[in-house]
Amino acid sequence: MSRRKKKSLFTRKKVSKPKYTIGIPADSEWKTMPDFASFIVADEEGNQHRFSIGETAFILPEGVLPDKLHHPTAYWIGRIKEIRARNDEDVWVLVQWYWSPQEVNSVIKSFDVSGCGQYERIMSDYYDYVSTASFCDHATVMRYDERSIDQEVFDSDDFFCRFDLEYRARKILPNITRTACCCGVSYNPDRDPVMHFCPRPACCAAYHQECLQRPTQRLDAAARARKFIESWPDTDEQLSIEDLVGSRPCRKRRKGPESSISDPLEELPEKLVKAAQQQIVKGVQAGGVVGNVKAVVAARQLIYRSLLDGSLPTDWEDKVDIEAAIPPKRKSSPVFVCPQCQSLI
Ligand SMILES: [Zn+2]
Ligand SMILES: [Zn+2]
Known part of the structure; x- marks a missing residue:
């Protein structure tokens, strides 16, 4: 990703009588x-x-x-x-x-x-x-x-x-x-280690990790990863991956008996699925000031559309920054529920 080149400030000649505080125009x-x-x-x-x-x-x-x-x-x-x-x-x-x-x-x-x-x-x-x-x-x-x-x-x-x-x-x-967390305090990018972001349209909010509750139901890693993808940025409805495939018009459904039992995610590129499975986080210990919001959201949106349409755009790689979505050091972060919509975040 291109970074804006930082310029250093320049110094100026010292003026014996600074004139910038006198002669201000009316x-x-x-x-x-x-x-x-x-x-x-x-x-x-x-x-x-x-x-x-x-x-x-x-x-x-x-x-x-x-x-x-x-x-x-x-x-x-x-x-x-x-x-x-x-x-x-x-x-x-x-x-x-x-x-x-x-x-x-x-x-x-x-x-x-x-x-x-x-x-x-x-x-x-x-x-x-x-x-x-x-x-x-x-x-x-x-x-x-x-x-x-x-x-x-x-x-x-x-x-x-x-x-x-x-x-x-x-x-x-x-x-x-x-924009503040449910505790009323705003995100301070210099101080807050991990903020969890819920991308649901009605939420679009970030919460301090310490302000969140853990889910009551225990899920294994695969089920958790699926739940993260199903925190869709496109809808507030609780739609599973299978619900989306099932809502396709008949002509777009794959023919053959095996398609009804195979996992729809297996038809998608592995790295796209992996990007969409990431927790959306930001903070001092979580990928920087802005974090991976845009990248993970883009991955989930691509999956959402392709499950509905039955196909993934050929230029999907231009629409998502896989590298930005997946943290370089994989540190398993605890899972929480969004205080507003109860999605896993
Ligand atoms: Zn808080
Ligand atoms: Zn939410």
Whole structure:
């Protein structure tokens, strides 16, 4: 899987009189200033860096020196909305800020910082005019929808954003309870070792392993693996593999007496079945921030469709990342039931 190349931040010449906190345009002046689509800043080595409207950037916080490198989390992050200038030397940017969880907590006391990762930022509707003298580098903030079954994977040191802040209303969207575990606490990707995800359409939720109950019925490994596949992302109905085959129109059923007794899964590629049998997990000890949600869901969806249709698309391997679904180190994880739908997770 291709990984975005990480760039290191660059340093800038120390300015004797930082001008980025003085001369901030008033709204009335801003309207009169000519606007631009991009601007260029030079680093200490003289390399030029172009920033354009719509891009996200690391911005030097007030009081932090520009000639030293700092940890990426020490910088402010903002999105470039407009660029205007008084002259070549005096260029300003209308920035839409990402807030840190601590900053959000300073205006919304109920916002729980302990449920946030150190690389988590909250997109605000709060804007400022910022001098281009404070721009340090391009930044990437991944959008993370915890309920999505096709969330793109990102690394544990990538910035990410799950929530938006409506500053005036002091409101966080979407509501934290929509994505939090049944215990009310959000997933913290820096702290939580294993979260179990239920992909059923009515659930699409992840739970701390320690918040879940074990199943009352004991199942052997083969029966368990089958139950995992039958936690279908396509339906909330309790449909077994055999139920799906049985619901096929007659002409799509295989002829011959033996097909009625053989296992429908045996007609499918072994590695696809293996991918679909995996528990859907994420966390520090469970395959990373986003985990194997997308890959295992894709495998189960392919099996669901092929059991209904009686055939698997020839390009099925393009639709599922087998490697991402199956953890490299096979460590048997305990089995739990989804607190909402009782499926095995
Ligand atoms: Zn919990
Ligand atoms: Zn569920």
